[in-house]
Amino acid sequence: MFRRILTVVGARPQFVKAAVVSRAINAHNAESECQALHEEIIHTGQHYDYLMSGSFFEEMEIPPPAVNLGVGSGPHGEMTGAMLAALEVEICRRGPDLVLVYGDTNSTLAGALAAAKLRVPVAHVEAGLRSFNRAMPEEINRVLTDRISALLFCPSEGSKEQLAKEGIREGVRVVGDVMHDATLFYGRRAIPQNVSGPFAAATIHRAENTDSVPRLRGIMEALGRAPLPVVLPLHPRTRAAMIRAGISAPSNVRTTEPLSYFGMLGLLKECTFVVTDSGGLQKEAYYLGKRCVTVRDETEWTELVECGANRVVGAECETIEAAFAWAARPLTCARPLYGLGDAGVRIVNELIGR
Ligand code: UD1
Numbered sequence: 001m002f003r004r005i006l007t008v009v010g011a012r013p014q015f016v017k018a019a020v021v022s023r024a025i026n027a028h029n030a031e032s033e034c035q036a037l038h039e040e041i042i043h044t045g046q047h048y049d050y051l052m053s054g055s056f057f058e059e060m061e062i063p064p065p066a067v068n069l070g071v072g073s074g075p076h077g078e079m080t081g082a083m084l085a086a087l088e089v090e091i092c093r094r095g096p097d098l099v100l101v102y103g104d105t106n107s108t109l110a111g112a113l114a115a116a117k118l119r120v121p122v123a124h125v126e127a128g129l130r131s132f133n134r135a136m137p138e139e140i141n142r143v144l145t146d147r148i149s150a151l152l153f154c155p156s157e158g159s160k161e162q163l164a165k166e167g168i169r170e171g172v173r174v175v176g177d178v179m180h181d182a183t184l185f186y187g188r189r190a191i192p193q194n195v196s197g198p199f200a201a202a203t204i205h206r207a208e209n210t211d212s213v214p215r216l217r218g219i220m221e222a223l224g225r226a227p228l229p230v231v232l233p234l235h236p237r238t239r240a241a242m243i244r245a246g247i248s249a250p251s252n253v254r255t256t257e258p259l260s261y262f263g264m265l266g267l268l269k270e271c272t273f274v275v276t277d278s279g280g281l282q283k284e285a286y287y288l289g290k291r292c293v294t295v296r297d298e299t300e301w302t303e304l305v306e307c308g309a310n311r312v313v314g315a316e317c318e319t320i321e322a323a324f325a326w327a328a329r330p331l332t333c334a335r336p337l338y339g340l341g342d343a344g345v346r347i348v349n350e351l352i353g354r
Pocket of ligand 1: 011012013046047048049052053073074104105106107137138205206207236237240279
C-alpha cells in the first residue's frame with residue numbers, strides 16, 4: 001500500500017486528470033479511515049494564467065497545491081531542468097511513498113525523473129500511449145516516463161500491449177481513461193456557450209502546428225472553408241504564433257480566450273463536430289458523441305480512428321477540408337474504448353493494494 005501520495009501536475013489537461021483521482025482518494029478516505037491515503041499536490045507552474053490553471057482548480061474543487069514551483073514557460077531543457085531541481089527538494093522534504101504523474105508534458109517527465117532518481121516509486125496515469133513520432137516533445141516524455149515507472153496505468157489493452165512490446169510488463173494495469181470519468185462526472189456541470197446555430201469547435205496548440213507557419217496557415221485556411229461557423233478558443237501560444245506569422249482568423253471563425261473546463265464541455269456538447277490537435281479533446285469529442293478531425297500526422301489514441309470516431313488528416317488545407325462532410329454526420333460508434341468511467345476508483349484500489 002502506498003499511503004503518502006505526492007501528485008505532480010503543471011499543465012491544463014493534468015488538472016482534469018488529477019481532479020478525478022483526488023476525488024476518488026477523498027471518497028475512499030471517507031469510507032475507510034484506517035486505510036486513508038494522504039495526497040499532496042505539487043504544481044510545477046508550467047501553466048500559470050488563470051484561464052490555463054486557476055479556473056480548473058476552482059471549477060473542479062481540486063485541493064489547492066501544497067506548493068506552486070512557479071517554473072513558468074521557457075525552452076524545454078530549461079523548464080524541465082528547473083522543475084527537476086525544485087521537485088527533488090520537495091520530494092526529499094515531503095517523503096512520499098509514491099509520486100503520481102499524468103500524461104505526457106514536461107511536468108510529467110520532471111516529476112517521474114526526480115522521483116526515480118530518489119528511488120521513490122512512480123505511478124504514471126496514461127501509460128503505454130505512443131504516437132511513434134519522436135519529434136514531438138510529448139512522445140519523448142511518454143517513453144521516458146513509462147521506462148522509469150513502477151506502476152503503469154493504461155487506458156486500454158492496446159496501450160498495455162505496447163508496453164509489453166517494449167519489455168515493460170511489471171506493474172502494468174489497464175484501468176481505463178480518467179478523462180472518461182471526468183466527462184461523465186463533470187459533464188452535468190458543463191457551462192452552455194449559447195452559440196446560435198450549428199458550429200464546429202476547434203482548438204490548435206501543438207508545437208508542430210503553431211511553430212510551423214505553413215501548417216498553421218493550412219489549418220486556418222481549412223477552418224475558413226468549413227461548411228459552418230467555427231468557434232476557436234485560442235491557446236496563448238497559438239495567439240502569439242498567429243500574430244507573429246501575420247495570420248488572421250477567417251471570417252467564419254470566432255476566436256475566444258481559452259475556455260474553462262466546464263466551458264469547454266459546454267462547447268463540445270453543443271457543437272456539430274470537433275477539429276483539434278489536442279489528445280484530450282479527441283477523446284472528449286468521442287465521449288460526448290461527436291466526430292473529430294485531428295489536424296496532426298498521427299495520434300496516440302488509435303482506437304478512436306479504428307472505430308470511426310476520428311480521422312487524422314494532417315495540416316494541409318485540402319485534406320482537412322475534405323474531412324468536414326464526414327465529420328458533420330452523427331457518430332454511431334458506441335463501443336466503450338477506454339473503460340467504463342471508473343478509472344479513478346481503479347487507480348485508488350491499486351494504490352491501496354486492493
Ligand atoms: C503543454 C504540453 C502539451 C499539452 C499542453 C496543454 C509539454 C511539452 N507540452 O503544451 O503536451 O497538450 O501543455 O495545454 O509539456 N503560455 C501562457 N500562459 C500559460 C501557459 C503557457 O501564455 O499559462 C504560453 C507561453 O507563451 C508558453 C507557451 O504558451 O511559452 C507554451 O506553453 P508550454 O507550457 O511550454 O506548452 P504548451 O503548448 O501549453
